[in-house]
Amino acid sequence: MSPQRFLLGAASVVTFLLLQVTVVGRLPLPGAAPDLLLVLVLAFGLAEGSMAGMVTGFAAGMLADGLSAHEMGRLAFAYALGGYVAGTFSDDADRSTLQPFAAVGFGALAALGAFVGEGILLGDHRLTVHAVLRTAISSVPYDVVLTPFVVPLIAGLVRRLDADPLRRL
Amino acid sequence: MRDNRRLRLTLVLLLLTAFTLTALDYNSARTGPLAALRRGIDTIFGPVTNAVGSGASAVGNALGGLPRLGSYQSENKKLKQENDRLRGVLAAQSGAQCQLDQFLALQHFTDVTKISPVSAKVVAVGASPQFEWTATLNVGSLDGIKPDMTVVQGVWLVGRTTQVQKRSSQVLLLADPDFTVGGTLVGQNTVGLASGRGSKPMTFSLPSTKLPVKKGTVLLTTGSDTYAPGVPIGTVTSVTPDTNAISRTATVVPFVDVTALDVVGVITQPPRTAPVQPLVPRAPGASPTSTPCAPAIPHGPVPTQTPYVSPAPKPVVTASPTTTPTP
Numbered sequence: 001m002s003p004q005r006f007l008l009g010a011a012s013v014v015t016f017l018l019l020q021v022t023v024v025g026r027l028p029l030p031g032a033a034p035d036l037l038l039v040l041v042l043a044f045g046l047a048e049g050s051m052a053g054m055v056t057g058f059a060a061g062m063l064a065d066g067l068s069a070h071e072m073g074r075l076a077f078a079y080a081l082g083g084y085v086a087g088t089f090s091d092d093a094d095r096s097t098l099q100p101f102a103a104v105g106f107g108a109l110a111a112l113g114a115f116v117g118e119g120i121l122l123g124d125h126r127l128t129v130h131a132v133l134r135t136a137i138s139s140v141p142y143d144v145v146l147t148p149f150v151v152p153l154i155a156g157l158v159r160r161l162d163a164d165p166l167r168r169l
Numbered sequence: 170m171r172d173n174r175r176l177r178l179t180l181v182l183l184l185l186t187a188f189t190l191t192a193l194d195y196n197s198a199r200t201g202p203l204a205a206l207r208r209g210i211d212t213i214f215g216p217v218t219n220a221v222g223s224g225a226s227a228v229g230n231a232l233g234g235l236p237r238l239g240s241y242q243s244e245n246k247k248l249k250q251e252n253d254r255l256r257g258v259l260a261a262q263s264g265a266q267c268q269l270d271q272f273l274a275l276q277h278f279t280d281v282t283k284i285s286p287v288s289a290k291v292v293a294v295g296a297s298p299q300f301e302w303t304a305t306l307n308v309g310s311l312d313g314i315k316p317d318m319t320v321v322q323g324v325w326l327v328g329r330t331t332q333v334q335k336r337s338s339q340v341l342l343l344a345d346p347d348f349t350v351g352g353t354l355v356g357q358n359t360v361g362l363a364s365g366r367g368s369k370p371m372t373f374s375l376p377s378t379k380l381p382v383k384k385g386t387v388l389l390t391t392g393s394d395t396y397a398p399g400v401p402i403g404t405v406t407s408v409t410p411d412t413n414a415i416s417r418t419a420t421v422v423p424f425v426d427v428t429a430l431d432v433v434g435v436i437t438q439p440p441r442t443a444p445v446q447p448l449v450p451r452a453p454g455a456s457p458t459s460t461p462c463a464p465a466i467p468h469g470p471v472p473t474q475t476p477y478v479s480p481a482p483k484p485v486v487t488a489s490p491t492t493t494p495t496p
Contacts, residue, residue: 018218020296021222021295022292025294026294026428033299055183061187062190065296069295069303069341072191072206074187076186077187077191080183122195125346125347126301126345128366
């Protein structure tokens with residue numbers, strides 16, 4: 001990994017996290033707010049594969065955990081799995097238009113499932129059926145809607161930085 | 170193939186690391202081994218969030234207003250109807266003592282408002298707003314903020330501070346399922362617990378089936394080490410009879426909309442004139458609310474061990490129009 005690539009990852013994670021906590025999380029949308037940082041992680045997974053997805057996910061999740069009320073490591077767990085799942089979509093030979101949407105949708109669902117599963121294991125009483133369903137039917141679709149804005153941006157930045165497409169992480 | 174195995178191994182390692190960190194942090198978020206890491210992240214992000222959030226909240230508010238534009242008209246209509254309804258309720262309310270009690274409860278709160286709260290701006294929300302209701306304020310220990318202080322908007326309860334950095338602090342909002350506050354219904358000397366339920370209204374559970382809980386009653390904070398006394402929380406909208414016959418549960422809609430907070434106040438000095446008092450048994454006859462509000466409290470033997478809160482220290486009711494709290 002080149003220093004430039006590391007800088008791109010760090011700068012985009014910090015920027016998106018700040019956008020998430022100051023603007024996106026406060027939008028009075030019906031249902032639960034979208035998770036911009038998760039979409040970024042999934043976009044990295046989609047652009048560069050599972051390894052980049054899960055490493056970015058772990059790092060971004062740890063930072064987000066520090067700005068949340070729950071235990072450290074829970075979003076890192078969820079985002080790492082989400083990034084891995086999104087990365088499996090990057091290997092497909094035939095890239096259709098719907099593929100990024102599918103990657104973000106399934107990645108977001110995987111991350112939600114991981115977060116909820118670990119939360120149930122820990123006995124988190126915040127995870128009621130109502131809250132989980134509300135997130136699944138509002139936050140996850142919002143994430144999919146953000147796909148055409150975030151995924152091409154990250155793919156373009158990564159391509160620009162990495163002129164040689166064979167050299168991956 | 171080898172690549173795939175390496176990927177899976179890395180995934181398992183990352184997941185295990187994350188889970189180990191969670192286990193280390195479990196139940197010891199403020200003192201545990203990872204508290205320093207959390208504080209570090211908060212300290213680094215605090216000033217940046219303040220700077221970005223102050224500007225971004227204007228953008229966010231502008232953006233946030235958009236989806237609501239259509240609803241303003243209907244809201245106006247709804248408020249007018251609500252106003253008429255409330256007037257009717259007020260007119261229908263017999264028993265001047267009840268009104269006096271409500272007035273005293275509000276007057277009581279001016280004790281809180283006299284000590285002007287530190288005003289603060291909400292600059293950010295938590296990083297996982299799907300399940301947690303927290304906010305970040307642009308004031309911190311340098312402004313006299315400490316953990317576990319009451320946060321209000323106008324006169325209404327918003328939440329309490331949890332973690333405090335030098336220039337920023339986190340607030341646990343009353344909608345969060347982790348949020349619990351002792352509450353007293355206006356005109357009744359009972360103490361129950363109000364807790365947040367996320368996007369749904371709060372619940373208020375009362376450890377007694379004798380006292381009637383009426384729709385429309387205002388719930389105030391009881392006052393504790395954390396919460397200033399007499400801060401209005403919300404209004405009772407429905408009562409569900411519990412099957413266990415030892416408690417009742419009511420739904421309470423908070424006065425504040427925690428998803429649309431901007432300027433809030435932190436009560437750094439709980440009112441000196443209303444100190445936290447222990448729960449002392451009090452005969453029901455002595456209560457000024459018991460006689461005129463006849464249906465409010467049933468006559469009959471009331472066990473002395475029933476927790477009755479001591480009368481809230483009432484300020485001298487001098488007719489001074491300047492101290493009327495404006496919500």
